[in-house]
């Protein structure tokens with residue numbers, strides 16, 4: 415479970431101190447890959463929306479406030495739908511895995527991936543990996559279709575199951591190769607994303623046409639460059655209920671004090687938002 419020795423950050427430098435800390439991409443090792451127009455371009459529901467597609471060169475600054483004379487600083491590649499695609503809908507054979515601790519919204523993310531692939535892109539082959547990374551080689555897969563996932567956002571947890579440990583890169587990529595998966599959606603925290611990075615490196619080493627997409631999961635909302643991480647709002651709502659209950663107890667006793675311990679070991683967003691709101 416280590417970062418691969420040949421792992422190198424993909425950094426591009428531009429004018430005026432512009433630095434792009436980029437994500438690895440399939441075209442880094444398969445150049446001249448054929449592209450296809452995104453089917454959403456001819457879908458009236460999307461094509462009428464101005465600037466629906468994200469430009470290839472769009473990036474998001476790490477720090478919004480800069481001074482006139484300071485370098486433009488670190489940027490990250492902007493996520494979102496592109497005009498060009500690297501897979502035809504018929505070719506897509508996708509899988510989804512959830513790893514690490516639970517977070518509200520995991521089932522919603524699974525549902526959105528399945529619905530988007532099918533309803534928006536016409537890609538119907540999607541399987542779930544049972545029980546986190548080790549499920550790739552130790553368990554069966556779970557069929558996923560729009561009908562199967564239709565109501566899962568109303569349930570807690572993850573319908574795919576999750577786990578810690580069990581990351582064996584070679585076995586995982588063997589399973590991806592054997593099953594013919596070419597899109598791998600990996601939902602999880604920082605450990606999971608480190609795991610996704612080594613999976614990508616092994617896929618790259620084997621020269622496979624497989625896209626790896628990491629979807630960050632953190633209930634703590636501690637990713638500064640995104641507006642809000644999924645599950646955070648639910649955590650704040652639940653935390654308010656605990657604070658309100660503790661408040662009632664504390665008020666009713668002489669010199670009563672209520673103590674509520676909330677999640678967020680290194681970041682106090684849940685504590686701050688819940689306290690302000692209660």
Ligand SMILES: Nc1ncnc2c1ncn2[C@@H]1O[C@H](COP(=O)(O)OP(=O)(O)OP(=O)(O)O)[C@@H](O)[C@H]1O
Pocket residue numbers: 415416417513514515516546547548577578579580581602603604605606607608609610612631632
């Ligand atoms: N450096 C690493 N290389 C490869 N795999 C890793 C690495 N770190 C963690 N993993 C794998 O990622 C999975 C999830 O990791 P972990 O238990 O650390 O949770 P997490 O993704 O950080 O989520 P949470 O924030 O809920 O703890 C585990 O299966 C673990 O084996």
Ligand SMILES: O=P(O)(O)OC[C@H]1O[C@](O)(CO)[C@@H](O)[C@@H]1O
Pocket residue numbers: 515633634677678679680
């Ligand atoms: O169960 P443990 O080890 O205390 O971990 C809880 C920690 O995990 C998180 O829930 C998620 O990162 C933190 O907010 C929290 O402090």
